[in-house]
Amino acid sequence: MTSTITAGSAVSAGPAPSPSFPARRRGSSLGRKRIEIALFAGPALLVYVAFVLVPVVLAAVYSFYKWNGYGPIQDFIGLENYRRALSDPVFLSAIGHNLFVVVLSLVVQGPIAIGIALLLNRKLRGRTFFRVIIFIPYVLSEVIAGLSWKLLLQPDGPFDSFLRSIGLGSLKHLWLADSNIVLWTVFAILTWKYVGFAIILFLAGLQSVPAELEEAGRIDGASWWQIQRYITLPLLGPTIRIWAFLSIIGSLQLFDMVWVVTGGGPAGATTTMASYMVQYGFQRNQLGFGSAVAVILFIISLVFALLYQRFVLRRDLQGSLTRGVG
Amino acid sequence: MNKHSMRRLVAVGAAAALAVGALAGCSSGSTAGSGKVTLTWWNNATADPLKGLWQDVAKEFEKTHPDVTVKVTGYQNEDLQKTLIPNALRSNTPPDLFQAWGGGELKDQVAAGYLKDISSQIKPQLTAIGSAASGWQIGGKTYGLPFQYGIEGFWYNKDLFSKAGITAAPTTLTELNDDVTKLKGAGITPIAVGAGDKWPAAHWWYNFALKDCSPAVLKSAQAKHVFTDKCFVQAGTDLQKFIATSPFQDGFLATPAQQGAGSSAGLVANGKAAMELMGQWDPGVMSSLTDDKKVPSFLGWFNFPGIPGSAGDPTAALGGGDGFACSVKAPPECVQLLQYIVSVDVQKRFGASGAGLPVTKGSESSITDPNLAAVLKGKADASYVQLWLDTTYGPTVGGAMNDGIVNLFAGKGTPQDIVKGMTDAAATE
Numbered sequence: 192m193t194s195t196i197t198a199g200s201a202v203s204a205g206p207a208p209s210p211s212f213p214a215r216r217r218g219s220s221l222g223r224k225r226i227e228i229a230l231f232a233g234p235a236l237l238v239y240v241a242f243v244l245v246p247v248v249l250a251a252v253y254s255f256y257k258w259n260g261y262g263p264i265q266d267f268i269g270l271e272n273y274r275r276a277l278s279d280p281v282f283l284s285a286i287g288h289n290l291f292v293v294v295l296s297l298v299v300q301g302p303i304a305i306g307i308a309l310l311l312n313r314k315l316r317g318r319t320f321f322r323v324i325i326f327i328p329y330v331l332s333e334v335i336a337g338l339s340w341k342l343l344l345q346p347d348g349p350f351d352s353f354l355r356s357i358g359l360g361s362l363k364h365l366w367l368a369d370s371n372i373v374l375w376t377v378f379a380i381l382t383w384k385y386v387g388f389a390i391i392l393f394l395a396g397l398q399s400v401p402a403e404l405e406e407a408g409r410i411d412g413a414s415w416w417q418i419q420r421y422i423t424l425p426l427l428g429p430t431i432r433i434w435a436f437l438s439i440i441g442s443l444q445l446f447d448m449v450w451v452v453t454g455g456g457p458a459g460a461t462t463t464m465a466s467y468m469v470q471y472g473f474q475r476n477q478l479g480f481g482s483a484v485a486v487i488l489f490i491i492s493l494v495f496a497l498l499y500q501r502f503v504l505r506r507d508l509q510g511s512l513t514r515g516v517g
Numbered sequence: 518m519n520k521h522s523m524r525r526l527v528a529v530g531a532a533a534a535l536a537v538g539a540l541a542g543c544s545s546g547s548t549a550g551s552g553k554v555t556l557t558w559w560n561n562a563t564a565d566p567l568k569g570l571w572q573d574v575a576k577e578f579e580k581t582h583p584d585v586t587v588k589v590t591g592y593q594n595e596d597l598q599k600t601l602i603p604n605a606l607r608s609n610t611p612p613d614l615f616q617a618w619g620g621g622e623l624k625d626q627v628a629a630g631y632l633k634d635i636s637s638q639i640k641p642q643l644t645a646i647g648s649a650a651s652g653w654q655i656g657g658k659t660y661g662l663p664f665q666y667g668i669e670g671f672w673y674n675k676d677l678f679s680k681a682g683i684t685a686a687p688t689t690l691t692e693l694n695d696d697v698t699k700l701k702g703a704g705i706t707p708i709a710v711g712a713g714d715k716w717p718a719a720h721w722w723y724n725f726a727l728k729d730c731s732p733a734v735l736k737s738a739q740a741k742h743v744f745t746d747k748c749f750v751q752a753g754t755d756l757q758k759f760i761a762t763s764p765f766q767d768g769f770l771a772t773p774a775q776q777g778a779g780s781s782a783g784l785v786a787n788g789k790a791a792m793e794l795m796g797q798w799d800p801g802v803m804s805s806l807t808d809d810k811k812v813p814s815f816l817g818w819f820n821f822p823g824i825p826g827s828a829g830d831p832t833a834a835l836g837g838g839d840g841f842a843c844s845v846k847a848p849p850e851c852v853q854l855l856q857y858i859v860s861v862d863v864q865k866r867f868g869a870s871g872a873g874l875p876v877t878k879g880s881e882s883s884i885t886d887p888n889l890a891a892v893l894k895g896k897a898d899a900s901y902v903q904l905w906l907d908t909t910y911g912p913t914v915g916g917a918m919n920d921g922i923v924n925l926f927a928g929k930g931t932p933q934d935i936v937k938g939m940t941d942a943a944a945t946e
Binding site: 338454457 | 625
């Protein structure tokens with residue numbers, strides 16, 4: 192509500208449309224403001240309500256029923272679907288897999304991306320070329336990339352041959368078939384796919400670090416490392432915090448890469464909350480149960496997003512999103 | 518909240534309701550005015566020869582029924598089964614004639630009142646098709662008809678078998694175990710399995726259950742979803758023992774069934790493994806995975822061997838079919854089209870196309886492909902044919918069963934866990 196009012200007053204505070212009809216202007220300005228609000232916010236609001244709010248509410252309703260998707264919804268079972276999901280070891284391990292990817296993404300992808308971004312921000316021969324190369328995996332379609340990796344990582348497949356050809360044949364593993372390794376394999380593929388996006392974000396963030404500060408640091412005798420550590424990185428903070436936010440949400444909702452490469456297998460070793468939802472909701476025709484899983488995934492993501500905004504992004508977002516809330 | 522924002526809220530709510538209403542309004546009727554009828558027909562034929570055959574059938578039907586237009590569309594099989602048809606049924610805009618795989622899924626659709634009871638109109642067809650149609654019958658009523666029904670067995674490489682000194686296909690589990698030992702001794706991977714896709718691994722357990730459980734036990738399990746007979750645990754124990762002899766290729770847990778030369782079908786097609794357990798479609802899949810795009814000439818076929826001393830029938834076979842069902846809203850012409858599809862004439866052309874095994878009596882002679890002929894003979898030799906167990910039990914129990922079996926393959930579950938998973942899933946139905 193705050194934001195719409197701000198937008199409205201900003202509009203009316205703008206340059207007067209026509210000074211020659213002062214009397215009519217006052218009478219129509221309120222109506223005009225409403226039309227403007229309706230025109231600008233209306234379509235987006237409609238789409239949002241129809242495709243986000245209504246489905247979320249419907250999913251919440253379905254989650255209290257036993258429903259195979261056919262026929263009327265009438266078998267009300269209360270919280271039974273939630274009880275079943277939260278007591279299913281497969282679902283609990285799926286949550287564990289999501290958290291594994293969340294933590295590893297932050298700990299591994301973050302430093303790699305920051306390092307490469309700092310490197311690519313220096314004057315370097317072929318800098319544009321490297322920037323493009325690094326961004327390519329992110330542009331590839333998820334399914335194409337996933338299928339390619341699936342075929343590359345077959346036992347004695349192209350990847351193993353490659354290892355042998357460079358004398359690392361002893362590193363050969365059953366990359367996708369060994370349930371102790373497969374989650375790491377999936378994580379490596381995710382890193383390959385998404386680190387480029389992080390790097391581009393950080394590179395953009397680095398552009399907003401004032402060159403004067405670095406210059407001043409250099410004049411005061413700071414080394415390159417000191418400049419990065421005490422000037423660039425702190426100023427990159429907002430970008431890092433936004434990236435971490437996107438990365439965590441993406442990891443919590445991880446689905447497509449897992450589905451294409453492993454299908455959640457072998458034996459549930461890479462099941463995520465979202466792949467569990469599709470497997471149980473759609474493939475097993477239990478839409479009520481699937482909805483309950485969806486609601487749990489939604490609540491976990493929402494709670495996390497709100498907490499993160501409240502405590503981590505508070506300063507970054509000051510004056511925009513959190514005004515009036517924080 | 519003041520009056521102002523209240524009014525705004527109401528306006529937003531009304532607009533949203535309108536939008537949702539508009540979305541839900543995108544429906545289509547099958548009957549147009551003035552006696553003209555349009556039949557929509559969804560099938561899983563995305564490539565020739567089957568795609569062309571169905572189009573011809575539609576055109577011929579239009580010719581003999583001038584008032585009817587048939588709109589025939591082929592979709593990818595899994596999309597059609599898991600997404601398109603269920604969604605069309607749920608949103609109450611079903612196609613008139615559509616693919617039906619029989620079993621538990623059909624049972625759910627019938628229970629929700631989506632399918633037309635065609636019992637009274639297809640009596641002669643039912644007689645001509647025989648027991649293969651039972652998968653499309655619920656409680657003595659018929660809701661669809663199969664146009665093809667095949668069984669599964671081992672597709673094996675005759676050259677590799679003779680290289681390992683095996684002279685005849687195994688007929689008992691003991692012989693199969695001996696052959697596995699011989700093949701390993703000759704440095705050949707005995708069996709390929711695409712456990713990455715789950716169902717190919719699951720089919721191993723189905724076959725053990727088929728050969729361990731008596732027909733009566735399987736029948737009652739099918740009707741009641743009760744799996745207390747100890748033969749179900751025995752099937753898992755036998756499978757566990759078999760897996761312990763390491764007959765499968767490296768990394769079988771992640772191997773796909775049909776994608777690429779590294780898939781289980783690709784391994785057999787390219788001589789890297791001696792056999793795989795698969796349905797009658799396997800030669801076609803293999804031909805797409807070889808360099809010369811031809812069906813390998815070394816292929817032979819045998820049914821899953823019997824288990825000496827068990828309650829199961831050693832000559833029983835496991836199989837499945839494709840059929841069509843009419844939506845309850847479909848015009849009467851739908852049943853006539855279905856009758857035409859299972860007529861001897863169309864069935865003979867279906868058999869001659871090599872796309873599968875026809876079901877109507879009198880069409881068998883059309884099979885010329887040697888591999889399909891071998892399966893046809895296997896089907897004739899079988900005392901009875903059990904529909905795939907996951908299809909039979911439906912997606913809920915079937916999904917739990919398949920996951921339990923894959924866990925057993927991965928060494929992460931017990932034979933008891935499979936049965937417990939099925940029982941638990943049945944309780945949530």
